[in-house]
Amino acid sequence: MRTPADNAQLALLLEVAGTPKPGNVDRHREYDDLRFEHFLAGSVGAGDGLRAAEADAAIGSAFEECVEGMSHQRGGNTQFGCLLNLVPLVQAAASNRLSPTGVQAVCRETTVADACDFYRAFEHVPVAVDDPPADLDLPDVRRGADAAMEIRERGLTLWEVMELSAPHDGNAREWVEGFPRSFAAAEEVLADEGTATERAARAFLRLLVEEPDTLVATQHGPDVAREVQERAAAVGDDLDRAAALAEEFVDAEINPGTTADLTAAALFVALERGWQV
Amino acid sequence: MRTPADNAQLALLLEVAGTPKPGNVDRHREYDDLRFEHFLAGSVGAGDGLRAAEADAAIGSAFEECVEGMSHQRGGNTQFGCLLNLVPLVQAAASNRLSPTGVQAVCRETTVADACDFYRAFEHVPVAVDDPPADLDLPDVRRGADAAMEIRERGLTLWEVMELSAPHDGNAREWVEGFPRSFAAAEEVLADEGTATERAARAFLRLLVEEPDTLVATQHGPDVAREVQERAAAVGDDLDRAAALAEEFVDAEINPGTTADLTAAALFVALERGWQV
Numbered sequence: 018m019r020t021p022a023d024n025a026q027l028a029l030l031l032e033v034a035g036t037p038k039p040g041n042v043d044r045h046r047e048y049d050d051l052r053f054e055h056f057l058a059g060s061v062g063a064g065d066g067l068r069a070a071e072a073d074a075a076i077g078s079a080f081e082e083c084v085e086g087m088s089h090q091r092g093g094n095t096q097f098g099c100l101l102n103l104v105p106l107v108q109a110a111a112s113n114r115l116s117p118t119g120v121q122a123v124c125r126e127t128t129v130a131d132a133c134d135f136y137r138a139f140e141h142v143p144v145a146v147d148d149p150p151a152d153l154d155l156p157d158v159r160r161g162a163d164a165a166m167e168i169r170e171r172g173l174t175l176w177e178v179m180e181l182s183a184p185h186d187g188n189a190r191e192w193v194e195g196f197p198r199s200f201a202a203a204e205e206v207l208a209d210e211g212t213a214t215e216r217a218a219r220a221f222l223r224l225l226v227e228e229p230d231t232l233v234a235t236q237h238g239p240d241v242a243r244e245v246q247e248r249a250a251a252v253g254d255d256l257d258r259a260a261a262l263a264e265e266f267v268d269a270e271i272n273p274g275t276t277a278d279l280t281a282a283a284l285f286v287a288l289e290r291g292w293q294v
Numbered sequence: 295m296r297t298p299a300d301n302a303q304l305a306l307l308l309e310v311a312g313t314p315k316p317g318n319v320d321r322h323r324e325y326d327d328l329r330f331e332h333f334l335a336g337s338v339g340a341g342d343g344l345r346a347a348e349a350d351a352a353i354g355s356a357f358e359e360c361v362e363g364m365s366h367q368r369g370g371n372t373q374f375g376c377l378l379n380l381v382p383l384v385q386a387a388a389s390n391r392l393s394p395t396g397v398q399a400v401c402r403e404t405t406v407a408d409a410c411d412f413y414r415a416f417e418h419v420p421v422a423v424d425d426p427p428a429d430l431d432l433p434d435v436r437r438g439a440d441a442a443m444e445i446r447e448r449g450l451t452l453w454e455v456m457e458l459s460a461p462h463d464g465n466a467r468e469w470v471e472g473f474p475r476s477f478a479a480a481e482e483v484l485a486d487e488g489t490a491t492e493r494a495a496r497a498f499l500r501l502l503v504e505e506p507d508t509l510v511a512t513q514h515g516p517d518v519a520r521e522v523q524e525r526a527a528a529v530g531d532d533l534d535r536a537a538a539l540a541e542e543f544v545d546a547e548i549n550p551g552t553t554a555d556l557t558a559a560a561l562f563v564a565l566e567r568g569w570q571v
Binding site: 018019023026027030031034044045052053054055057058060061062064089090091212213214293294 | 295296300303304307308311321322329330331332334335337338339341366367368489490491570571
């Protein structure tokens with residue numbers, strides 16, 4: 018049987034293989050500098066960190082180990098956000114707490130050391146982030162390990178970092194709310210029919226309709242993020258229409274990465290709940 | 295850095311992602327009952343066995359663990375032959391013996407217990423094998439663990455099983471000869487240019503030209519295996535022509551699986567020798 022760490026690795030692979038996922042690297046599409054193979058290498062490299070999470074290592078340290086391992090490929094940041102979601106979910110599954118309240122408890126137990134390791138993880142790959150909003154009272158993540166002193170002085174736990182980030186970041190919101198969108202999407206994957214790569218694509222499309230994608234908003238502004246959401250709503254579950262949209266989004270380099278991060282979380286939960294591949 | 299077990303897992307993933315690989319499942323092609331996702335799950339499932347091989351477990355037991363782990367997906371046998379090649383190569387790499395003579399020494403050290411575990415591995419998935427040839431003095435592998443008593447009475451080591459199988463099986467030949475084709479193909483991968491999935495495809499195409507594929511010979515007879523070899527020779531390194539051949543071979547269900555097994559071995563050696571993905 019696959020362990021939670023195995024299922025997390027498989028979720029990373031099924032996420033990137035899912036096709037068509039408009040704007041993202043998928044089984045049939047890639048960018049010149051961010052290719053399918055980079056995601057395969059990232060998934061393999063994250064293995065040790067995922068197994069550490071399963072073996073009850075601290076969330077921050079397991080996450081940093083995942084990101085460090087992921088970084089040994091030439092595509093840069095492939096799965097930073099996916100791993101941020103998967104690490105607490107793996108730990109919840111390994112301790113029989115894979116429910117919204119269970120994983121929320123795992124997240125709430127994080128410490129100041131976890132926050133420092135989270136910041137350190139930003140040193141391994143270039144993560145697409147904007148200048149922090151004026152009303153966000155947190156050290157800039159781009160400071161990496163240099164932010165540790167401020168984190169310690171202020172006694173900020175990783176939970177508190179995520180809570181403060183939640184209004185600005187789709188992954189942080191999911192993290193502090195007990196992954197409600199991921200758990201709901203997992204149920205849809207389980208109820209869906211068709212191949213795993215089709216189910217992954219439909220999960221992605223549904224999540225894309227729900228909320229503006231944080232990464233698109235960061236890279237292209239909030240108006241484009243809302244437009245992407247509307248275009249996805251018009252496509253619905255229709256994979257042929259999604260394929261046409263995929264060509265268009267890839268050309269425009271519109272990359273709904275945060276939605277992919279949630280898709281990976283949803284696929285993980287579905288695998289843990291008995292989805293047979 | 296990736297460990298040998300990590301590189302073996304990545305080699306499995308890059309092998310199946312390599313495209314176009316005429317007749318085999320690849321990034322863009324699959325069969326209704328043998329899909330890309332089955333190979334992803336097989337690669338993840340083999341992880342524990344590959345890590346056991348790296349940690350110096352017995353070859354037979356590590357291989358059986360790989361196959362058992364690989365079997366937790368609905369495609370049946372995805373990577374039995376790949377793993378048969380990768381397990382001794384991983385162990386050779388982990389003990390700084392990754393050369394033809396080094397891996398041959400690893401294989402030569404196998405025992406009767408390794409042979410019994412090799413037979414047991416056939417119980418986990420349906421492996422495509424014919425009735426054993428009349429001149430092959432070995433228990434039928436389809437007997438699985440039931441063959442153990444005969445193996446023990448005759449004192450057959452895994453090395454001897456492979457030596458006897460070598461005239462009939464491309465993987466067994468590679469195994470007892472120190473993987474000469476895999477090491478040569480790895481050098482070509484390192485010298486090649488282009489994306490990882492293109493390099494994997496060209497490695498496959500070159501290996502397909504060298505010898506008739508054992509699995510094609512088993513499933514369609516020796517004449518078809520020779521014809522496949524000739525068709526591949528006419529295509530050469532040209533991936534556009536290979537794509538056309540791929541459509542034709544998939545329609546005819548011609549699946550050069552043994553050549554894919556050698557490709558995975560070649561990709562592993564290339565990764566160990568510094569190939570950057």
